[in-house]
Amino acid sequence: MEEQIYLSYKPLMFSLAYRMLGSVMDAEDVVQEAFLYANETNLDHVHNPKAYLCKIVTNRCIDNLRSASKKREVYVGPWLPEPLLTPSADRQISPDLAYTHKESLSTAYLLLLQQLSWIERAVFLLREVLQYEYDEIAEIVGKSSTNCRQIFRRAKNAISLPPERDLEAKAPLKQTTAVVEQFVHALMSGNIGQLLTLVKSDAVLFSDGGGKVKAAVHPITGVERIAKFLSGVLTKLPEGYHFTLTSVNDQLGIVAFVNELPNNVMTFQVEDGQIKSFYIVSNPDKLRHLEKSRTEA
Template sequence: MELAGSSEQVYTSYKPLLFSLAYRMLGSVMDAEDVVQEAFLYVSETKLAHVNNPKAYLCKIVTNRCIDKLRSASKKREVYVGPWLPEPLIMSADNQTEPDRYYSQKESLSTAYLLLLQQLSWVERAVFLLREVLQYEYDEIAEIVGKSSTNCRQIFRRAKSAISSFPDRGGDPKVLQKQPVMEQTSAVVEQFVQALVSGNIGQLLSIVKTDAVLYSDGGGKVKAAVKPIMGAERIAMFMSGLLSKVPPGFSYSLATVNGQMGIVAYDDGLPYNVISFHVVDGQIAAIYLVINPDKLRHI
Protein backbone atom coordinates (compact mmCIF):
# COMPACT_ATOMS: atom_id res chain seq x y z
CA MET A 1 0.00 0.00 0.00
CA GLU A 2 1.40 3.40 -0.93
CA LEU A 3 0.58 6.52 1.05
CA ALA A 4 2.10 9.86 0.26
CA GLY A 5 3.50 12.62 2.46
CA SER A 6 1.95 12.97 5.89
CA SER A 7 -0.17 9.86 5.30
CA GLU A 8 2.98 7.74 5.26
CA GLN A 9 4.07 9.24 8.59
CA VAL A 10 0.67 8.56 10.12
CA TYR A 11 0.80 4.97 8.87
CA THR A 12 4.21 4.41 10.44
CA SER A 13 3.28 6.15 13.69
CA TYR A 14 -0.11 4.60 14.36
CA LYS A 15 -0.06 1.16 12.78
CA PRO A 16 1.28 -0.61 15.93
CA LEU A 17 -1.25 1.13 18.17
CA LEU A 18 -4.15 0.37 15.82
CA PHE A 19 -3.10 -3.27 15.50
CA SER A 20 -2.93 -3.60 19.29
CA LEU A 21 -6.47 -2.23 19.60
CA ALA A 22 -7.84 -4.43 16.82
CA TYR A 23 -6.12 -7.58 18.09
CA ARG A 24 -7.38 -7.12 21.62
CA MET A 25 -10.88 -6.43 20.29
CA LEU A 26 -10.98 -9.41 17.92
CA GLY A 27 -8.55 -11.99 19.30
CA SER A 28 -7.42 -12.62 15.73
CA VAL A 29 -4.05 -11.63 14.29
CA MET A 30 -5.17 -11.96 10.68
CA ASP A 31 -8.45 -10.10 11.15
CA ALA A 32 -6.66 -7.34 13.08
CA GLU A 33 -4.17 -6.90 10.25
CA ASP A 34 -7.04 -6.74 7.74
CA VAL A 35 -8.91 -4.13 9.79
CA VAL A 36 -5.85 -1.89 10.08
CA GLN A 37 -5.11 -2.23 6.37
CA GLU A 38 -8.72 -1.36 5.51
CA ALA A 39 -8.62 1.64 7.84
CA PHE A 40 -5.58 3.14 6.13
CA LEU A 41 -6.99 2.47 2.67
CA TYR A 42 -10.16 4.28 3.71
CA VAL A 43 -8.22 7.18 5.19
CA SER A 44 -6.10 7.61 2.08
CA GLU A 45 -9.27 7.96 0.04
CA THR A 46 -10.71 10.64 2.33
CA LYS A 47 -7.61 12.85 2.34
CA LEU A 48 -6.05 12.50 5.75
CA ALA A 49 -4.65 16.02 5.60
CA HIS A 50 -8.11 17.41 6.37
CA VAL A 51 -8.52 15.36 9.57
CA ASN A 52 -7.84 17.36 12.75
CA ASN A 53 -7.05 14.40 15.03
CA PRO A 54 -5.71 11.49 12.93
CA LYS A 55 -5.10 9.28 15.97
CA ALA A 56 -8.66 9.48 17.30
CA TYR A 57 -10.07 9.30 13.78
CA LEU A 58 -8.15 6.13 12.97
CA CYS A 59 -9.06 4.55 16.31
CA LYS A 60 -12.72 5.28 15.59
CA ILE A 61 -12.52 3.64 12.17
CA VAL A 62 -10.71 0.60 13.58
CA THR A 63 -13.13 0.26 16.50
CA ASN A 64 -16.17 0.43 14.22
CA ARG A 65 -14.71 -2.07 11.77
CA CYS A 66 -13.87 -4.42 14.63
CA ILE A 67 -17.46 -4.23 15.87
CA ASP A 68 -18.69 -4.96 12.34
CA LYS A 69 -16.44 -8.03 12.17
CA LEU A 70 -17.55 -9.22 15.60
CA ARG A 71 -21.18 -8.80 14.63
CA SER A 72 -20.77 -10.77 11.40
CA ALA A 73 -18.82 -13.52 13.18
CA SER A 74 -21.20 -13.89 16.13
CA LYS A 75 -23.26 -16.70 14.57
CA LYS A 76 -20.12 -18.68 13.72
CA ARG A 77 -18.95 -18.36 17.31
CA GLU A 78 -22.27 -19.75 18.55
CA VAL A 79 -21.67 -23.03 16.69
CA TYR A 80 -17.89 -23.16 17.18
CA VAL A 81 -16.75 -26.68 18.04
CA GLY A 82 -15.09 -26.85 21.46
CA PRO A 83 -13.44 -23.99 23.36
CA TRP A 84 -12.65 -20.85 21.39
CA LEU A 85 -9.20 -19.37 21.98
CA PRO A 86 -7.64 -16.26 20.44
CA GLU A 87 -5.11 -16.64 17.66
CA PRO A 88 -1.67 -16.76 19.31
CA LEU A 89 0.49 -13.68 18.85
CA ILE A 90 4.12 -14.75 18.56
CA MET A 91 6.25 -11.82 19.63
CA SER A 92 9.39 -10.95 17.71
CA ALA A 93 12.43 -9.30 19.25
CA ASP A 94 11.14 -5.97 17.93
CA ASN A 95 7.80 -6.46 19.67
CA GLN A 96 9.48 -7.21 22.98
CA THR A 97 11.56 -4.05 22.95
CA GLU A 98 8.78 -1.76 21.69
CA PRO A 99 9.17 1.50 23.63
CA ASP A 100 5.54 2.67 23.48
CA ARG A 101 4.05 1.49 26.77
CA TYR A 102 0.50 2.01 25.55
CA TYR A 103 0.52 -0.97 23.22
CA SER A 104 3.39 -3.06 24.58
CA GLN A 105 1.72 -3.88 27.91
CA LYS A 106 2.29 -7.61 27.80
CA GLU A 107 -0.20 -8.45 30.56
CA SER A 108 -3.03 -7.09 28.40
CA LEU A 109 -1.92 -9.38 25.55
CA SER A 110 -2.06 -12.59 27.57
CA THR A 111 -4.49 -15.30 26.51
CA ALA A 112 -6.17 -15.13 29.91
CA TYR A 113 -6.70 -11.38 29.55
CA LEU A 114 -8.08 -11.72 26.02
CA LEU A 115 -10.54 -14.36 27.19
CA LEU A 116 -11.80 -12.03 29.89
CA LEU A 117 -12.32 -9.32 27.28
CA GLN A 118 -14.44 -11.72 25.26
CA GLN A 119 -16.98 -11.72 28.08
CA LEU A 120 -17.70 -8.02 27.54
CA SER A 121 -20.06 -6.55 24.97
CA TRP A 122 -18.36 -5.05 21.94
CA VAL A 123 -18.82 -1.45 23.09
CA GLU A 124 -17.74 -2.30 26.66
CA ARG A 125 -14.64 -3.97 25.27
CA ALA A 126 -13.76 -0.94 23.18
CA VAL A 127 -14.23 1.53 26.03
CA PHE A 128 -12.35 -0.69 28.46
CA LEU A 129 -9.36 -1.10 26.12
CA LEU A 130 -9.20 2.55 25.18
CA ARG A 131 -9.17 3.55 28.85
CA GLU A 132 -7.36 0.71 30.64
CA VAL A 133 -4.76 -0.26 28.05
CA LEU A 134 -4.34 2.74 25.74
CA GLN A 135 -5.04 5.21 28.58
CA TYR A 136 -7.23 7.61 26.60
CA GLU A 137 -9.12 10.41 28.31
CA TYR A 138 -12.89 10.01 28.47
CA ASP A 139 -13.45 12.91 26.08
CA GLU A 140 -11.27 11.13 23.50
CA ILE A 141 -13.06 7.83 24.07
CA ALA A 142 -16.41 9.56 23.66
CA GLU A 143 -15.32 10.87 20.27
CA ILE A 144 -14.17 7.41 19.18
CA VAL A 145 -17.22 5.37 20.27
CA GLY A 146 -19.81 8.07 19.64
CA LYS A 147 -21.11 8.37 23.20
CA SER A 148 -20.92 11.06 25.86
CA SER A 149 -17.91 11.16 28.18
CA THR A 150 -20.25 10.58 31.15
CA ASN A 151 -21.67 7.50 29.47
CA CYS A 152 -18.16 6.25 28.71
CA ARG A 153 -17.23 6.57 32.40
CA GLN A 154 -20.24 4.46 33.32
CA ILE A 155 -19.47 1.87 30.64
CA PHE A 156 -15.87 1.60 31.83
CA ARG A 157 -16.87 1.14 35.48
CA ARG A 158 -19.43 -1.47 34.48
CA ALA A 159 -16.92 -3.32 32.29
CA LYS A 160 -14.21 -3.36 34.95
CA SER A 161 -16.68 -4.54 37.58
CA ALA A 162 -17.98 -7.24 35.24
CA ILE A 163 -14.51 -8.55 34.42
CA SER A 164 -13.63 -8.78 38.11
CA SER A 165 -16.75 -10.85 38.81
CA PHE A 166 -16.53 -13.31 35.92
CA PRO A 167 -15.97 -16.98 36.84
CA ASP A 168 -12.38 -18.03 36.27
CA ARG A 169 -11.81 -19.18 32.70
CA GLY A 170 -8.10 -19.24 33.08
CA GLY A 171 -8.56 -15.53 33.55
CA ASP A 172 -9.33 -14.67 37.16
CA PRO A 173 -9.39 -11.05 38.38
CA LYS A 174 -5.66 -11.31 39.12
CA VAL A 175 -5.18 -10.96 35.37
CA LEU A 176 -6.06 -7.29 35.77
CA GLN A 177 -3.16 -6.90 38.16
CA LYS A 178 0.51 -6.82 37.19
CA GLN A 179 1.56 -10.22 35.89
CA PRO A 180 4.73 -12.17 36.77
CA VAL A 181 7.83 -10.91 35.01
CA MET A 182 8.96 -12.89 31.98
CA GLU A 183 11.83 -14.54 33.87
CA GLN A 184 9.46 -16.00 36.48
CA THR A 185 7.00 -17.28 33.89
CA SER A 186 9.83 -18.66 31.76
CA ALA A 187 11.24 -20.66 34.67
CA VAL A 188 7.86 -22.28 35.35
CA VAL A 189 7.27 -23.09 31.67
CA GLU A 190 10.77 -24.53 31.27
CA GLN A 191 10.21 -26.76 34.32
CA PHE A 192 6.89 -27.86 32.83
CA VAL A 193 8.53 -28.80 29.51
CA GLN A 194 11.37 -30.67 31.21
CA ALA A 195 8.95 -32.64 33.38
CA LEU A 196 6.71 -33.46 30.43
CA VAL A 197 9.51 -34.55 28.09
CA SER A 198 11.21 -36.64 30.79
CA GLY A 199 7.93 -38.23 31.85
CA ASN A 200 8.33 -36.98 35.43
CA ILE A 201 4.65 -36.89 36.41
CA GLY A 202 5.43 -36.03 40.02
CA GLN A 203 7.32 -32.91 39.01
CA LEU A 204 4.58 -32.05 36.51
CA LEU A 205 1.94 -32.21 39.23
CA SER A 206 4.01 -29.94 41.46
CA ILE A 207 4.12 -27.28 38.74
CA VAL A 208 0.43 -27.38 37.76
CA LYS A 209 -2.14 -26.09 40.25
CA THR A 210 -4.53 -28.73 41.57
CA ASP A 211 -7.54 -26.93 40.10
CA ALA A 212 -5.86 -25.93 36.83
CA VAL A 213 -7.76 -26.01 33.54
CA LEU A 214 -6.59 -26.88 30.03
CA TYR A 215 -8.41 -25.50 26.98
CA SER A 216 -7.84 -27.12 23.60
CA ASP A 217 -8.97 -25.28 20.45
CA GLY A 218 -9.22 -27.44 17.35
CA GLY A 219 -12.23 -25.62 15.93
CA GLY A 220 -13.63 -28.87 14.56
CA LYS A 221 -10.79 -28.93 12.02
CA VAL A 222 -8.53 -31.37 13.89
CA LYS A 223 -8.95 -33.73 16.80
CA ALA A 224 -9.02 -31.85 20.11
CA ALA A 225 -10.69 -32.01 23.50
CA VAL A 226 -14.11 -30.40 23.02
CA LYS A 227 -14.49 -29.71 26.73
CA PRO A 228 -12.01 -28.10 29.14
CA ILE A 229 -9.82 -30.59 30.99
CA MET A 230 -10.06 -29.97 34.71
CA GLY A 231 -7.45 -30.76 37.36
CA ALA A 232 -3.70 -31.30 37.41
CA GLU A 233 -3.83 -35.10 37.15
CA ARG A 234 -6.09 -35.11 34.09
CA ILE A 235 -4.00 -32.40 32.48
CA ALA A 236 -0.81 -34.41 33.08
CA MET A 237 -2.40 -37.50 31.51
CA PHE A 238 -3.70 -35.52 28.54
CA MET A 239 -0.38 -33.80 27.84
CA SER A 240 1.57 -37.04 28.23
CA GLY A 241 -0.81 -38.74 25.79
CA LEU A 242 -0.47 -35.84 23.37
CA LEU A 243 3.32 -36.06 23.48
CA SER A 244 3.21 -39.81 22.76
CA LYS A 245 1.26 -39.19 19.53
CA VAL A 246 3.35 -36.46 17.93
CA PRO A 247 4.18 -36.88 14.22
CA PRO A 248 7.65 -38.07 13.10
CA GLY A 249 8.68 -34.55 12.05
CA PHE A 250 7.78 -33.04 15.43
CA SER A 251 9.92 -30.33 16.98
CA TYR A 252 9.28 -27.45 19.35
CA SER A 253 10.78 -24.24 20.63
CA LEU A 254 10.10 -21.87 23.48
CA ALA A 255 8.77 -18.54 22.28
CA THR A 256 7.10 -15.39 23.56
CA VAL A 257 3.39 -16.07 23.05
CA ASN A 258 1.02 -13.22 23.86
CA GLY A 259 3.61 -11.50 25.99
CA GLN A 260 4.57 -14.52 28.11
CA MET A 261 6.73 -17.59 27.64
CA GLY A 262 5.00 -20.32 25.64
CA ILE A 263 5.67 -23.17 23.24
CA VAL A 264 5.43 -23.35 19.46
CA ALA A 265 5.42 -26.90 18.06
CA TYR A 266 6.17 -27.81 14.45
CA ASP A 267 5.59 -30.73 12.12
CA ASP A 268 8.30 -30.80 9.44
CA GLY A 269 8.90 -27.11 10.03
CA LEU A 270 5.23 -26.07 9.78
CA PRO A 271 3.27 -24.81 12.82
CA TYR A 272 1.57 -27.75 14.54
CA ASN A 273 0.25 -26.17 17.73
CA VAL A 274 0.91 -23.30 20.10
CA ILE A 275 0.69 -23.48 23.89
CA SER A 276 0.39 -20.52 26.22
CA PHE A 277 0.07 -20.45 29.99
CA HIS A 278 -1.51 -18.51 32.82
CA VAL A 279 0.88 -18.58 35.79
CA VAL A 280 -0.32 -17.65 39.28
CA ASP A 281 1.93 -17.68 42.36
CA GLY A 282 4.61 -19.74 40.64
CA GLN A 283 2.27 -22.45 39.35
CA ILE A 284 0.37 -23.00 36.12
CA ALA A 285 -3.31 -22.15 36.58
CA ALA A 286 -4.38 -22.58 32.96
CA ILE A 287 -3.00 -24.00 29.73
CA TYR A 288 -4.21 -22.86 26.31
CA LEU A 289 -3.56 -25.23 23.42
CA VAL A 290 -4.30 -23.90 19.92
CA ILE A 291 -4.40 -26.69 17.32
CA ASN A 292 -6.88 -25.20 14.85
CA PRO A 293 -4.80 -24.88 11.65
CA ASP A 294 -6.74 -21.78 10.60
CA LYS A 295 -5.38 -20.00 13.69
CA LEU A 296 -1.78 -20.96 12.93
CA ARG A 297 -1.54 -19.78 9.32
CA HIS A 298 -0.05 -16.41 10.25
CA ILE A 299 2.92 -17.94 12.10
Protein backbone atom coordinates in the same frame (compact mmCIF):
# COMPACT_ATOMS: atom_id res chain seq x y z
CA MET B 1 -1.99 9.66 3.31
CA GLU B 2 1.46 10.64 4.44
CA GLU B 3 3.72 7.67 5.05
CA GLN B 4 4.66 9.15 8.43
CA ILE B 5 1.05 8.91 9.63
CA TYR B 6 0.90 5.28 8.53
CA LEU B 7 4.15 4.40 10.29
CA SER B 8 3.19 6.34 13.43
CA TYR B 9 -0.29 4.91 13.95
CA LYS B 10 -0.21 1.41 12.47
CA PRO B 11 1.18 -0.16 15.71
CA LEU B 12 -1.52 1.52 17.78
CA MET B 13 -4.26 0.45 15.37
CA PHE B 14 -3.06 -3.15 15.41
CA SER B 15 -2.90 -3.12 19.23
CA LEU B 16 -6.53 -2.05 19.39
CA ALA B 17 -7.80 -4.38 16.64
CA TYR B 18 -6.04 -7.50 17.94
CA ARG B 19 -7.39 -7.04 21.45
CA MET B 20 -10.88 -6.34 20.11
CA LEU B 21 -10.94 -9.39 17.82
CA GLY B 22 -8.51 -11.91 19.30
CA SER B 23 -7.33 -12.60 15.75
CA VAL B 24 -4.00 -11.63 14.24
CA MET B 25 -5.14 -12.05 10.65
CA ASP B 26 -8.46 -10.23 11.10
CA ALA B 27 -6.71 -7.42 12.95
CA GLU B 28 -4.21 -7.00 10.12
CA ASP B 29 -7.06 -6.92 7.60
CA VAL B 30 -9.02 -4.35 9.62
CA VAL B 31 -6.00 -2.08 9.97
CA GLN B 32 -5.20 -2.34 6.26
CA GLU B 33 -8.80 -1.53 5.33
CA ALA B 34 -8.85 1.40 7.77
CA PHE B 35 -5.78 2.98 6.24
CA LEU B 36 -7.08 2.40 2.72
CA TYR B 37 -10.32 4.13 3.67
CA ALA B 38 -8.50 6.97 5.41
CA ASN B 39 -6.26 7.35 2.38
CA GLU B 40 -9.34 8.40 0.43
CA THR B 41 -9.96 11.16 2.97
CA ASN B 42 -8.08 14.42 3.03
CA LEU B 43 -6.61 14.14 6.51
CA ASP B 44 -5.51 17.76 6.36
CA HIS B 45 -9.09 18.59 7.36
CA VAL B 46 -9.17 16.01 10.16
CA HIS B 47 -8.59 17.65 13.54
CA ASN B 48 -7.29 14.48 15.26
CA PRO B 49 -5.97 11.82 12.83
CA LYS B 50 -5.23 9.34 15.63
CA ALA B 51 -8.78 9.50 17.02
CA TYR B 52 -10.17 9.38 13.48
CA LEU B 53 -8.22 6.20 12.69
CA CYS B 54 -9.19 4.63 16.04
CA LYS B 55 -12.83 5.33 15.24
CA ILE B 56 -12.55 3.62 11.86
CA VAL B 57 -10.76 0.61 13.36
CA THR B 58 -13.22 0.33 16.26
CA ASN B 59 -16.24 0.43 13.95
CA ARG B 60 -14.73 -2.12 11.58
CA CYS B 61 -13.90 -4.40 14.49
CA ILE B 62 -17.49 -4.22 15.73
CA ASP B 63 -18.75 -5.00 12.21
CA ASN B 64 -16.35 -7.96 12.11
CA LEU B 65 -17.56 -9.23 15.50
CA ARG B 66 -21.20 -8.93 14.45
CA SER B 67 -20.63 -10.96 11.30
CA ALA B 68 -18.66 -13.60 13.22
CA SER B 69 -21.11 -13.92 16.14
CA LYS B 70 -23.14 -16.77 14.59
CA LYS B 71 -19.97 -18.71 13.80
CA ARG B 72 -18.86 -18.30 17.41
CA GLU B 73 -22.19 -19.71 18.65
CA VAL B 74 -21.63 -22.98 16.78
CA TYR B 75 -17.86 -23.13 17.30
CA VAL B 76 -16.73 -26.67 18.19
CA GLY B 77 -15.04 -26.80 21.58
CA PRO B 78 -13.43 -23.92 23.49
CA TRP B 79 -12.65 -20.75 21.53
CA LEU B 80 -9.19 -19.27 22.12
CA PRO B 81 -7.60 -16.17 20.56
CA GLU B 82 -5.05 -16.56 17.79
CA PRO B 83 -1.55 -16.71 19.27
CA LEU B 84 0.63 -13.67 18.62
CA LEU B 85 4.38 -14.17 18.45
CA THR B 86 5.59 -11.16 20.40
CA PRO B 87 9.22 -11.07 19.19
CA SER B 88 7.80 -9.69 15.92
CA ALA B 89 5.15 -7.71 17.77
CA ASP B 90 7.90 -5.83 19.60
CA ARG B 91 8.59 -4.03 16.32
CA GLN B 92 4.92 -3.15 15.95
CA ILE B 93 4.22 -1.53 19.31
CA SER B 94 5.43 1.96 20.07
CA PRO B 95 7.25 2.86 23.31
CA ASP B 96 4.23 4.71 24.73
CA LEU B 97 2.34 1.40 24.70
CA ALA B 98 4.91 -0.46 26.82
CA TYR B 99 2.23 -1.13 29.45
CA THR B 100 0.39 -3.38 27.02
CA HIS B 101 3.28 -5.85 27.17
CA LYS B 102 2.89 -6.32 30.90
CA GLU B 103 -0.54 -7.88 30.86
CA SER B 104 -2.97 -7.08 28.07
CA LEU B 105 -1.56 -9.51 25.52
CA SER B 106 -1.85 -12.63 27.67
CA THR B 107 -4.32 -15.29 26.60
CA ALA B 108 -6.06 -15.09 29.99
CA TYR B 109 -6.55 -11.33 29.58
CA LEU B 110 -7.88 -11.65 26.03
CA LEU B 111 -10.38 -14.26 27.23
CA LEU B 112 -11.58 -11.90 29.95
CA LEU B 113 -12.28 -9.31 27.28
CA GLN B 114 -14.58 -11.79 25.52
CA GLN B 115 -16.99 -11.43 28.45
CA LEU B 116 -17.63 -7.81 27.49
CA SER B 117 -20.03 -6.47 24.91
CA TRP B 118 -18.41 -4.97 21.84
CA ILE B 119 -18.87 -1.37 22.96
CA GLU B 120 -17.68 -2.22 26.50
CA ARG B 121 -14.60 -3.87 25.05
CA ALA B 122 -13.82 -0.83 22.90
CA VAL B 123 -14.23 1.66 25.75
CA PHE B 124 -12.31 -0.54 28.17
CA LEU B 125 -9.36 -1.02 25.82
CA LEU B 126 -9.18 2.62 24.83
CA ARG B 127 -9.13 3.65 28.48
CA GLU B 128 -7.38 0.85 30.38
CA VAL B 129 -4.83 -0.29 27.82
CA LEU B 130 -4.31 2.63 25.45
CA GLN B 131 -4.72 5.29 28.16
CA TYR B 132 -7.13 7.58 26.28
CA GLU B 133 -9.00 10.36 28.05
CA TYR B 134 -12.78 10.01 28.26
CA ASP B 135 -13.35 12.97 25.93
CA GLU B 136 -11.20 11.24 23.30
CA ILE B 137 -13.02 7.93 23.80
CA ALA B 138 -16.36 9.70 23.46
CA GLU B 139 -15.29 11.08 20.10
CA ILE B 140 -14.19 7.64 18.92
CA VAL B 141 -17.23 5.60 20.00
CA GLY B 142 -19.86 8.30 19.47
CA LYS B 143 -21.08 8.54 23.07
CA SER B 144 -20.82 11.17 25.79
CA SER B 145 -17.79 11.20 28.06
CA THR B 146 -20.09 10.61 31.05
CA ASN B 147 -21.56 7.56 29.35
CA CYS B 148 -18.06 6.30 28.55
CA ARG B 149 -17.12 6.57 32.23
CA GLN B 150 -20.14 4.47 33.15
CA ILE B 151 -19.39 1.90 30.44
CA PHE B 152 -15.77 1.63 31.57
CA ARG B 153 -16.75 1.16 35.21
CA ARG B 154 -19.29 -1.50 34.24
CA ALA B 155 -16.76 -3.29 32.04
CA LYS B 156 -14.06 -3.28 34.70
CA ASN B 157 -16.47 -4.67 37.29
CA ALA B 158 -17.71 -7.31 34.85
CA ILE B 159 -14.30 -8.89 34.33
CA SER B 160 -13.21 -8.36 37.94
CA LEU B 161 -9.74 -6.99 37.21
CA PRO B 162 -7.63 -6.55 40.34
CA PRO B 163 -7.16 -2.92 41.41
CA GLU B 164 -3.44 -3.00 40.68
CA ARG B 165 -4.33 -3.53 37.00
CA ASP B 166 -1.93 -6.44 36.73
CA LEU B 167 -3.51 -9.74 35.75
CA GLU B 168 -0.20 -11.51 36.28
CA ALA B 169 0.75 -9.64 39.45
CA LYS B 170 1.15 -12.90 41.35
CA ALA B 171 3.47 -14.23 38.70
CA PRO B 172 6.28 -11.93 37.55
CA LEU B 173 7.57 -12.67 34.05
CA LYS B 174 10.81 -14.26 35.32
CA GLN B 175 8.87 -16.58 37.60
CA THR B 176 6.43 -17.50 34.83
CA THR B 177 9.31 -18.28 32.50
CA ALA B 178 11.03 -20.47 35.10
CA VAL B 179 7.85 -22.44 35.85
CA VAL B 180 7.11 -23.02 32.16
CA GLU B 181 10.68 -24.16 31.48
CA GLN B 182 10.53 -26.59 34.41
CA PHE B 183 7.16 -27.89 33.25
CA VAL B 184 8.41 -28.54 29.72
CA HIS B 185 11.46 -30.37 31.05
CA ALA B 186 9.33 -32.51 33.39
CA LEU B 187 6.85 -33.34 30.64
CA MET B 188 9.44 -34.25 28.02
CA SER B 189 11.47 -36.33 30.50
CA GLY B 190 8.38 -38.11 31.78
CA ASN B 191 8.94 -36.86 35.33
CA ILE B 192 5.29 -36.92 36.38
CA GLY B 193 6.19 -36.35 40.03
CA GLN B 194 7.83 -33.01 39.24
CA LEU B 195 5.06 -32.13 36.80
CA LEU B 196 2.42 -32.53 39.52
CA THR B 197 4.25 -30.06 41.75
CA LEU B 198 4.27 -27.42 39.00
CA VAL B 199 0.54 -27.51 38.23
CA LYS B 200 -2.26 -26.37 40.53
CA SER B 201 -4.56 -29.15 41.70
CA ASP B 202 -7.59 -27.40 40.17
CA ALA B 203 -5.84 -26.34 36.94
CA VAL B 204 -7.79 -26.22 33.68
CA LEU B 205 -6.63 -27.06 30.16
CA PHE B 206 -8.40 -25.51 27.16
CA SER B 207 -7.81 -26.99 23.72
CA ASP B 208 -8.98 -25.16 20.58
CA GLY B 209 -9.15 -27.35 17.49
CA GLY B 210 -12.20 -25.62 16.06
CA GLY B 211 -13.56 -28.94 14.83
CA LYS B 212 -10.79 -28.99 12.22
CA VAL B 213 -8.33 -31.26 14.05
CA LYS B 214 -8.52 -33.62 17.01
CA ALA B 215 -8.72 -31.72 20.29
CA ALA B 216 -10.45 -31.91 23.65
CA VAL B 217 -13.98 -30.61 23.05
CA HIS B 218 -14.45 -29.79 26.74
CA PRO B 219 -11.99 -28.19 29.17
CA ILE B 220 -9.91 -30.71 31.11
CA THR B 221 -9.85 -30.01 34.84
CA GLY B 222 -7.54 -31.25 37.58
CA VAL B 223 -3.81 -31.81 37.56
CA GLU B 224 -4.04 -35.62 37.28
CA ARG B 225 -6.36 -35.50 34.26
CA ILE B 226 -4.22 -32.85 32.59
CA ALA B 227 -1.03 -34.86 33.18
CA LYS B 228 -2.70 -37.96 31.73
CA PHE B 229 -3.96 -36.04 28.70
CA LEU B 230 -0.58 -34.46 27.92
CA SER B 231 1.30 -37.71 28.48
CA GLY B 232 -1.08 -39.41 26.05
CA VAL B 233 -0.47 -36.72 23.46
CA LEU B 234 3.28 -37.25 23.75
CA THR B 235 2.94 -40.94 22.91
CA LYS B 236 1.19 -40.10 19.64
CA LEU B 237 3.45 -37.38 18.27
CA PRO B 238 3.80 -37.62 14.46
CA GLU B 239 7.13 -37.99 12.70
CA GLY B 240 8.83 -34.67 12.11
CA TYR B 241 7.40 -33.13 15.29
CA HIS B 242 9.52 -30.56 17.07
CA PHE B 243 8.89 -27.48 19.16
CA THR B 244 10.49 -24.27 20.29
CA LEU B 245 10.09 -22.09 23.37
CA THR B 246 9.41 -18.51 22.38
CA SER B 247 7.50 -15.40 23.46
CA VAL B 248 3.79 -15.82 22.69
CA ASN B 249 1.36 -13.11 23.78
CA ASP B 250 4.20 -11.65 25.81
CA GLN B 251 4.68 -14.81 27.90
CA LEU B 252 6.93 -17.81 27.37
CA GLY B 253 5.02 -20.32 25.27
CA ILE B 254 5.52 -23.40 23.12
CA VAL B 255 5.22 -23.37 19.33
CA ALA B 256 5.17 -26.88 17.87
CA PHE B 257 5.79 -27.86 14.25
CA VAL B 258 5.37 -30.95 12.09
CA ASN B 259 7.65 -30.92 9.06
CA GLU B 260 8.15 -27.16 9.49
CA LEU B 261 4.40 -26.43 9.48
CA PRO B 262 2.88 -25.02 12.71
CA ASN B 263 0.95 -27.73 14.54
CA ASN B 264 -0.09 -26.09 17.79
CA VAL B 265 0.75 -23.31 20.20
CA MET B 266 0.55 -23.63 23.98
CA THR B 267 0.45 -20.73 26.43
CA PHE B 268 0.00 -20.68 30.18
CA GLN B 269 -1.36 -18.71 33.09
CA VAL B 270 0.84 -18.94 36.18
CA GLU B 271 -0.32 -18.09 39.68
CA ASP B 272 1.58 -18.44 42.95
CA GLY B 273 4.43 -20.30 41.27
CA GLN B 274 2.22 -22.95 39.65
CA ILE B 275 0.42 -23.27 36.33
CA LYS B 276 -3.24 -22.43 36.71
CA SER B 277 -4.39 -22.63 33.09
CA PHE B 278 -3.19 -24.21 29.84
CA TYR B 279 -4.25 -22.89 26.44
CA ILE B 280 -3.58 -25.01 23.36
CA VAL B 281 -4.45 -23.67 19.91
CA SER B 282 -4.32 -26.31 17.18
CA ASN B 283 -7.03 -25.00 14.84
CA PRO B 284 -5.06 -24.69 11.57
CA ASP B 285 -7.04 -21.59 10.59
CA LYS B 286 -5.60 -19.83 13.63
CA LEU B 287 -2.02 -20.83 12.81
CA ARG B 288 -1.81 -19.69 9.18
CA HIS B 289 -0.20 -16.38 10.10
CA LEU B 290 2.62 -18.34 11.76
CA GLU B 291 3.37 -20.01 8.42
CA LYS B 292 3.59 -16.58 6.82
CA SER B 293 5.82 -15.11 9.52
CA ARG B 294 8.09 -18.18 9.42
CA THR B 295 8.40 -17.88 5.64
CA GLU B 296 9.25 -14.18 5.88
CA ALA B 297 11.75 -14.65 8.72
